[in-house]
Amino acid sequence: MSAPSDLPPAVGQRVLDAVVAVTGDLDLDAVLARIVRGAMDLTGARYGALGVLDPSGSERLARFVPVGMDDDAVAAVSHWPRGEGLLGELIDHPAPVRVPEIEDDVRSAGFPEGHPPMRTFLGVPVRARDAVFGNLYLTDKDDGSPFTAQDEGAVVALAAAAGVAIENARLYGRAKQVGVLEDRDRIARDLHDVVIQRLFASAMSLMSVQPLVTDPTARTRIEETVTDLDETIRQIRSTIFALHTAxxxxxxxxxxxxxxxxxxxxxxxxxxxxxxxxxxxxxxxxxxxxxxxxxxxxxxxxxxxxxxxxxxxxxxxxxxxxxxxxxxxxxxxxxxxxxxxxxxxxxxxxxxxxxxxxxxxxxxxxxxxxxxxxxxxxxxxxxxxxx
Incomplete structure (x- = not known):
């Protein structure tokens, strides 16, 4: 991979370093956090987040991954952004957005209660398989200056590679899920096809010999054993359904x-x-x-x-x-x-x-x-x- 040609060599190398860091993990949660940290490192932003779009459409943002706030600051926020204001602008029109003063922008919707004040803004869409997966949000550079065109170019380049990393992580997660489901399905099949059937056959065998037993105590013990086997079968069925649910x-x-x-x-x-x-x-x-x-x-x-x-x-x-x-x-x-x-x-x-x-x-x-x-x-x- 070569450095993006429209960026200075030093910035291009930093983008490549960020891409390598982002693609070095296959866990989706870790990848998302690394994307945000990589974008913050490239631009010197104090705060960053990645908003994941809700594929069902019932909400604008299904997930919000913030970086740069300590636990107390996170706990103080009444709710995470829901995809309004500048964040909504990115959702409705997935193209980079740079704002020198958030409060002065007519598209701004303010912050949730308890949210720390932020001034400057850079937002970039992140695509995976040509569909918008989410958006990168960056605010407040360490030196207090607005985000530049160079910052935007660096983050756009990172976002392009990030989409590939996200898709790889999603495919890896699906493969793991299929593996888990296959294991659960195999265990459920073994319980159903082997264990339950043997217990069922044992109960039926006991029932077939019960009329031949003349001792009342022995007949009672057989009936109790069959009842216990039935209860065991019911419990195993519950386990099967927990393993293999609709x-x-x-x-x-x-x-x-x-x-x-x-x-x-x-x-x-x-x-x-x-x-x-x-x-x-x-x-x-x-x-x-x-x-x-x-x-x-x-x-x-x-x-x-x-x-x-x-x-x-x-x-x-x-x-x-x-x-x-x-x-x-x-x-x-x-x-x-x-x-x-x-x-x-x-x-x-x-x-x-x-x-x-x-x-x-x-x-x-x-x-x-x-x-x-x-x-x-x-x-x-x-x-x-x-x-």
């Missing part, structure tokens, strides 16, 4: 999660339940598939847990030959229906599991109900409020 960008859709839960139950049911998901009314086209705004992660997690418990009840009590699972999502609720063609509800059967399902629904403002069907079989409905 909030993760690489997490599976609710359709995939319900389908996986149904497939896992096939070994004990003797068949795989049919699963369908339907989005109705004003939520059509919304992000149900990824558990996004239209289906909160907490609700998505509970739906999978509830389906697992419902299928466990069917395997234990129903002697069913088929199960149909249907999830309907509307503007107001998410409703899961599990229908089997088994022997139907019997007095004293399935009650503890049903109470557990009801409590899960109540915690989300919903409810659950179960009914025997006229032609045999059982229908469970479980729903949670979404609005």
């Amino acid at each position: 909030a993760d960008p690489l997490a599976p859709s609710i359709e995939d999660r319900l389908g996986a839960r149904a497939a896992a139950a096939a070994s004990v049911l003797g068949f795989e339940p049919a699963v369908t998901v339907e989005v109705l009314g004003e939520r059509s086209g919304a992000g149900v598939a990824d558990g996004g705004p239209s289906l909160p992660a907490e609700v998505a997690d509970q739906l999978v847990v509830v389906l697992g418990e419902a299928l466990t009840n069917v395997a234990r009590h129903a002697r069913a030959g088929a199960v149909v699972v249907h999830l309907a999502v509307t503007a107001r609720e998410a409703r899961l229906t599990v229908t089997d063609d088994g022997v139907g509800i019997r007095a004293g059967g399935r009650r503890s599991g049903l109470r557990n399902l009801a409590s899960r629904a109540a915690a989300l403002g919903g409810a659950s109900q179960v009914e025997a069907l006229p032609d045999g079989g059982t229908r469970l409905e479980w729903w949670a409020r979404l609005a």
Whole structure:
């Protein structure tokens, strides 16, 4: 890399030194702070900051990285700038801005309460991949003089290289995130495919031999052990969902999660339940598939847990030959229906599991109900409020 040709050799070398310092780290937080410090060193500014634009557009600035203020000064500021005044000018018109006296500039919006007074200003946009990532803000040179065209040129050159450093750091961060998510996904898969299935099989084996045991104490111990195994399975499921939630960008859709839960139950049911998901009314086209705004992660997690418990009840009590699972999502609720063609509800059967399902629904403002069907079989409905 050669020094910027429109800068004096000494300044160009300082820019190169700053670029080397900025690009010497792959952690985004460290890169942003180094960019600000590099710009301050190049210009002799006492204060500097980098405002990161909010990509969602809900706010003007998603983040503000200040340098040059001690902890007490930072604590005294009522709130960080929100992208108004001169900072807003840079956001609306991403081109360098130099101001000899902030207070006299008609674009100035003043400072938040507790903010130290500042006089001179230099702002430069920072682009990454041809899009504005944020803006560099510098104020008050150590010698009290205004920022010069040379200062502006040096910071513009640094900002150009800074965009590359930011993009590298972001790519590195995404790669690390993917690695973490892959590790979490692998652990979740191992827990689900190995640990839970073995516990499930052990519980079913104990249930199958219980009728052959004549000693009442031994039968009670078997029932208690099966209950403990069920609770352990529920706890492991909670751990899986904590590792692999719908909030993760690489997490599976609710359709995939319900389908996986149904497939896992096939070994004990003797068949795989049919699963369908339907989005109705004003939520059509919304992000149900990824558990996004239209289906909160907490609700998505509970739906999978509830389906697992419902299928466990069917395997234990129903002697069913088929199960149909249907999830309907509307503007107001998410409703899961599990229908089997088994022997139907019997007095004293399935009650503890049903109470557990009801409590899960109540915690989300919903409810659950179960009914025997006229032609045999059982229908469970479980729903949670979404609005």
